[in-house]
Every structure is written in C-alpha cells, then in structure tokens.
C-alpha cells in the first residue's frame with residue numbers, strides 16, 4: 323500500500339526531475355511495505371541504501387541545473403539538501419548499528435519531507451528553470 327504518491331501537483335515541469343521524484347516516492351513506499359510486512363533487517367537496510375544513494379543522485383541533478391542556469395536560490399536550496407542528507411545518513415548509521423528501528427514515524431517523516439520539499443523548495447526553481455527552456 324502506498325502511503326504517498328507522486329501526483330501532478332508535484333510536477334516541476336522538468337521530465338528528468340519528475341521521474342527522479344517519482345522514483346523516490348516508489349523507493350520510500352517499497353521501504354514502508356517492507357517494514358509493514360516485517361521483512362528482515364538486511365532487506366530494509368538494502369532498500370534504505372537505495373534510497374540514500376538515489377536521493378544523493380537526485381540532489382546532484384537539481385543542484386547542477388540550478389547552478390548551470392544561475393538560479394539565485396541555489397545556495398540555500400543546497401543547504402536544505404545537505405541538512406536532509408545529514409539526517410538520513412545519521413538514521414541509516416543508527417539503523418545499521420541496531421540503535422534504532424524502522425518505524426511508522428520514520429516513514430512518515432521521510433514521505434512528508436519529500437512531499438513538502440517538492441511542493442515548497444523545489445517549486446521555487448520551477449518557473450525560473452522552465453522559462454530558460456529546461457524541460
């Protein structure tokens with residue numbers, strides 16, 4: 323069951339970015355399903371690794387586009403990405419060491435963050451980048 327899904331309202335008008343956001347929702351939902359069906363810790367770890375790695379790729383894509391086109395909000399957007407990366411990596415580390423468990427609260431946090439980040443921070447570059455021909 324999907325907790326949250328990509329919808330048209332999440333579209334930033336750039337196909338590469340929309341596809342990456344869709345994939346991030348898919349991995350998070352996969353992680354949630356695995357947690358709900360009590361899959362083994364190493365299975366959850368594997369999906370979490372995918373999420374962390376894919377998110378890093380996505381952040382690089384967005385930051386490259388913003389920098390290439392000289393978007394004024396680029397530096398502050400990058401800081402938001404860095405804060406999220408630090409949080410998720412800390413959780414990933416704690417989870418690996420067995421200090422914390424995957425929980426509904428963690429899933430809720432991840433999905434809410436993605437939803438709100440796209441609708442808030444990511445939307446700030448939409449008009450700027452699309453007006454420069456980025457599709």
Ligand SMILES: [Fe+2]
Nearest residue numbers: 343384440444
């Ligand atoms: Fe994004």
Ligand SMILES: [Fe+2]
Nearest residue numbers: 384439443444
């Ligand atoms: Fe972003």
